[in-house]
Amino acid sequence: MNARQAQTLHVFNSLNHNTILTLITKSTSLSQTQQIHSYIIKIGHSNDTHITNKLISLYTNYHHFAYAQSLLYSLPNPNIFSFKPLIHSSSKLNLFNYTLVLFSRLLSVSILPDVHVLPSAIKACAGLSAFKVGKQVHGYGLTTGLALDSFVEASLVHMYVKCDQLGCARKVFGKMLEPDVVSWSALVSGYAKLGDVGNAKMVFDQAGKLGIDPNSVSWNGLITGFNQSGCYSEAVLMFRRMNSEGYRSDGTSISSVLPAISDLEDIKMGVQVHTHVIKMGFESDNCIISALIDMYGKCRCTPEMSRVFEGAEEMDLGAFNALVAGLSRNGLVDEAFKLFKKFKCKVKELNVVSWTSMISSCSQHGKDLEALEIFREMQLARVRPNSVTISCLLPACGNIAALVHGKATHCFSLRNCLLDDAYVGSALTDMYANCGRIQLARVIFDRMPVRNLVCWNAMISGYAMHGKANEAIEIFNLMQRSGQKADFISFTSVLSACSQAGLTEQGQQYFDSMSKVHGLEARVEHYACMVSLLGRAGKLKEAYNMISTMPIEPDACVWGALLSSCRTHRNLSLGEIAANKLFELEPKNPGNYILLSNIYASNNRWNEVDRVRDMMKHVGLSKNPGCSWIEIKNKVHMLLAGDDLHPQMPQIMEKLRKLSMDMKNSGVSHDTEFVLHDVEEQDKELILCGHSEKLAVVLGILNTNPGTPLRVIKNLRICGDCHVFIKFISSLEGREIYVRDANRFHHFYEGVCSCGDYW
DNA sequence: ATAGGGTTAG
Numbered sequence: 001m002n003a004r005q006a007q008t009l010h011v012f013n014s015l016n017h018n019t020i021l022t023l024i025t026k027s028t029s030l031s032q033t034q035q036i037h038s039y040i041i042k043i044g045h046s047n048d049t050h051i052t053n054k055l056i057s058l059y060t061n062y063h064h065f066a067y068a069q070s071l072l073y074s075l076p077n078p079n080i081f082s083f084k085p086l087i088h089s090s091s092k093l094n095l096f097n098y099t100l101v102l103f104s105r106l107l108s109v110s111i112l113p114d115v116h117v118l119p120s121a122i123k124a125c126a127g128l129s130a131f132k133v134g135k136q137v138h139g140y141g142l143t144t145g146l147a148l149d150s151f152v153e154a155s156l157v158h159m160y161v162k163c164d165q166l167g168c169a170r171k172v173f174g175k176m177l178e179p180d181v182v183s184w185s186a187l188v189s190g191y192a193k194l195g196d197v198g199n200a201k202m203v204f205d206q207a208g209k210l211g212i213d214p215n216s217v218s219w220n221g222l223i224t225g226f227n228q229s230g231c232y233s234e235a236v237l238m239f240r241r242m243n244s245e246g247y248r249s250d251g252t253s254i255s256s257v258l259p260a261i262s263d264l265e266d267i268k269m270g271v272q273v274h275t276h277v278i279k280m281g282f283e284s285d286n287c288i289i290s291a292l293i294d295m296y297g298k299c300r301c302t303p304e305m306s307r308v309f310e311g312a313e314e315m316d317l318g319a320f321n322a323l324v325a326g327l328s329r330n331g332l333v334d335e336a337f338k339l340f341k342k343f344k345c346k347v348k349e350l351n352v353v354s355w356t357s358m359i360s361s362c363s364q365h366g367k368d369l370e371a372l373e374i375f376r377e378m379q380l381a382r383v384r385p386n387s388v389t390i391s392c393l394l395p396a397c398g399n400i401a402a403l404v405h406g407k408a409t410h411c412f413s414l415r416n417c418l419l420d421d422a423y424v425g426s427a428l429t430d431m432y433a434n435c436g437r438i439q440l441a442r443v444i445f446d447r448m449p450v451r452n453l454v455c456w457n458a459m460i461s462g463y464a465m466h467g468k469a470n471e472a473i474e475i476f477n478l479m480q481r482s483g484q485k486a487d488f489i490s491f492t493s494v495l496s497a498c499s500q501a502g503l504t505e506q507g508q509q510y511f512d513s514m515s516k517v518h519g520l521e522a523r524v525e526h527y528a529c530m531v532s533l534l535g536r537a538g539k540l541k542e543a544y545n546m547i548s549t550m551p552i553e554p555d556a557c558v559w560g561a562l563l564s565s566c567r568t569h570r571n572l573s574l575g576e577i578a579a580n581k582l583f584e585l586e587p588k589n590p591g592n593y594i595l596l597s598n599i600y601a602s603n604n605r606w607n608e609v610d611r612v613r614d615m616m617k618h619v620g621l622s623k624n625p626g627c628s629w630i631e632i633k634n635k636v637h638m639l640l641a642g643d644d645l646h647p648q649m650p651q652i653m654e655k656l657r658k659l660s661m662d663m664k665n666s667g668v669s670h671d672t673e674f675v676l677h678d679v680e681e682q683d684k685e686l687i688l689c690g691h692s693e694k695l696a697v698v699l700g701i702l703n704t705n706p707g708t709p710l711r712v713i714k715n716l717r718i719c720g721d722c723h724v725f726i727k728f729i730s731s732l733e734g735r736e737i738y739v740r741d742a743n744r745f746h747h748f749y750e751g752v753c754s755c756g757d758y759w
Numbered sequence: 760a761t762a763g764g765g766t767t768a769g
Contacts (some may be wrong), residue, residue: 290766
C-alpha cells in the first residue's frame with residue numbers, strides 16, 4: 001500500500017467514524033440501535049472504543065444490560081467511559097451486587113475510577129451493608145486522592161451509617177471541608193437508629209457550629225431513628241422540640257411521631273397531635289390516618305379509633321388494616337372479623353397485612369380453626385403469605401395440637417424460603433413443642449441460621465413444657481455462651497423446668513443469679529416458680545416464708561402454686577391459708593375450690609369437702625362441672641372406701657359417664673375442661689377424668705415414671721387444652737397415634753392412660 | 760453523577 005492509498009483509507013475511515021457517531025446519537029429506538037450495531041460489525045468497527053462506548057450507553061438506556069455488558073467485555077481497550085453507563089444505571093436501579101462486579105472489573109483492567117464512578121460503588125456497599133468492601137473502596141479512594149471529593153465524602157458517610165459504623169462515618173464527616181445537611185442528617189439519624197441518644201443529640205446540637213440549618217428531613221430522620229431503636233420518649237421529645245423551635249412539622253413528622261405515642265400509650269399527646277392534624281389540614285393523608293387509628297387502638301380508645309376510620313374520605317387499605325388490628329388488640333375479635341368479611345366482599349384487594357392481621361387476631365384469641373381457614377382463603381385469593389403470616393399461623397396449629405397443619409405450614413415455609421427468618425424458626429419450634437414433638441422442635445432450632453432472643457426462649461420453654469429440665473438448662477447455658485443475654489422469659493422457663501424436674505438447689509441458684517449476675521429483678525411469675533419448686537420438694541414452710549417476705553405483692557399464681565403444693569403433700573394448715581387468699585383474689589375460679597376440697601379429702605375431712613362445695617354454690621359456681629366433680633368425688637370415695645375396688649368399677653364408670661354427658665350438655669368450654677366420651681366399658685380400669693391442668697399433671701407423672709403401667713382403651717376421644725395434649729402425646733411416646741377426622745381437629749388417639757391415682 | 764424522612768401484620 002502506498003502513502004496515497006493509505007491516506008485515502010484513513011480519510012474514508014475517519015469520515016465513516018464520525019458519520020457512525022452521528023448516526024448512533026440520532027438513534028431513537030432499540031431496533032435502530034441494533035441496525036446501526038450490525039452495520040458497525042459489518043464494516044469492522046466493533047473494536048473502536050469510542051463507537052462501542054456510545055453503543056454501550058444506548059443499550060444501557062434501553063435496559064439491555066446483557067447486551068451492553070457483552071460489548072463492554074469484548075472491547076480490547078475499554079476506558080472509564082465504557083464502564084460508566086452500566087455502573088451508573090445499575091447503581092440507580094439498586095442492583096448493588098452488579099455494580100460491584102462491574103467496579104471490580106474496572107479495577108482489574110487497570111482503569112482509574114473517577115469521582116463520578118466511585119460514589120456508585122460506595123452506594124452499592126451501603127445498599128449491601130458491605131462494611132469490609134466499603135472500607136476497601138474507601139482505602140482505594142484515599143490512595144488515589146479521590147476521597148477528597150465532597151461527593152465521595154458524602155457517599156462514604158452514608159455508606160458507613162448504613163453499615164452501622166458510626167465511628168467511621170463521623171471521622172469522614174469531621175474531615176469534610178463543607179459539611180452538608182444531607183450527610184449530617186444521615187449521621188444524626190444513624191445514631192438515633194442505634195439508640196445512641198447521647199451521640200445523636202451531641203451531633204445534632206453541633207448544627208449551629210457547623211453552619212448547618214436542620215430541615216424537616218433532618219428532624220424527621222431523628223424522630224424515625226429513635227422510633228426504630230425503641231427510644232419512644234426521645235422521639236416524642238424531638239417532635240416537641242421541633243415545634244417549639246419554630247420548625248414546621250410536616251405530614252412525615254406526624255406519621256413518624258404517632259407510632260412513638262402509641263407505644264408510650266400517651267393518649268394526651270395523641271389527642272394533641274390529632275388536633276394539630278386537623279388544624280394543619282393533614283386529615284386526608286392516608287399514612288397519618290393509619291397511624292392515628294393505630295394510636296387510638298393502642299391507647300384503648302376504640303370509639304375514637306372507629307371515628308377516625310369512618311371520618312376518612314376514601315377507604316384506604318392501610319387504615320382498614322390498622323382498624324382490624326386495633327379492634328382485635330382490644331378484644332373485639334368478632335367485630336374485626338365482621339369488618340374483614342365485609343371488606344373482603346366489597347374490595348377484592350386485601351393485601352398480605354390484611355390477611356395476616358386477621359390470622360393473627362384469630363390465633364391470639366382462641367379462634368384457631370378460623371385462623372387456619374382464613375389462611376386457606378388467603379391462598380385462594382392468591383395473596384402470597386410472607387414470614388409474618390407464617391409466624392402468626394403457626395401458634396394456631398400449636399394451640400390445638402394440629403400437627404398435620406403445622407407440618408404443612410412447615411413445608412410451605414420451606415418451599416417459599418421463609419425458614420431463615422428468626423420469627424418463623426421460633427414459631428416452628430414452639431409449634432412442634434406444643435404438639436408434643438420436642439425432638440422436631442430441636443431439629444428446627446439447630447438449623448436456624450440466625451437466632452434472636454425469641455428463638456432461644458422458644459426452645460427453652462419447649463423443653464420446660466416437656467419436663468426436660470436438663471435440656472432446658474443446656475440450651476439456657478448455650479444461649480449465654482453464644483452471647484445472647486437472658487431475659488425474664490428465659491428465667492421463667494428455666495425455673496419452671498427445674499421445678500418440674502425437682503431440681504430444687506439448681507433452681508434456687510438460677511433464681512439467685514437473676515439479680516446478682518444478670519441484673520434482672522425477679523417478677524411475680526418467678527416467685528410463683530420458686531414457690532412451686534420449693535413446694536414440690538416438700539419445703540412448704542420455706543415456700544410460705546418466701547411469699548411472706550417477697551418484695552412485690554404475691555398474685556393468684558403465687559398462692560396457687562402454694563395451694564397445689566399443699567395438695568401434693570396433703571398439708572392442710574398452709575393449704576387453707578393459700579386457699580383463703582385465693583378466694584379473695586379470684587372468688588370465681590373453680591380450680592381453687594377443687595384443690596382445697598382435695599386436700600380435705602386426702603385428710604379424710606369429708607364434711608369440709610361438702611362445705612367447700614357449698615362455698616362454690618354460694619359464689620355462683622353451682623353449674624360449674626367442678627362442683628359436680630367434688631360431689632362425685634365424695635361418692636367415689638365412699639364407693640372406694642370398701643375393701644375391694646373392683647366390684648365398684650362399673651358404678652364408678654356409670655357416674656363418670658353421666659357426669660361427662662352433663663358437662664357436654666351444659667356446654668362446658670373444651671378449652672379448659674377435659675371430657676371423656678365413648679368410653680368403652682372395660683373391667684378393672686380406672687379412668688382419669690377431670691380438669692385439664694390436673695390431668696396434665698398426672699400424665700406428666702406418668703411421663704417421668706416410665707414404669708407406670710399404661711393400659712389402653714380404644715376409641716377414646718379427648719378434647720382438652722394444649723397442656724393435656726402435650727403430656728398425653730409424650731406419655732404415649734413410641735406408640736402409634738391416629739388422627740382421624742383431621743378436618744375438625746378432634747384427635748382420636750388409640751390409647752389412654754390409667755393409673756392408680758385419680759383426683 | 761451522589762446522598763437524608765412516613766402508616767398498618769410477628
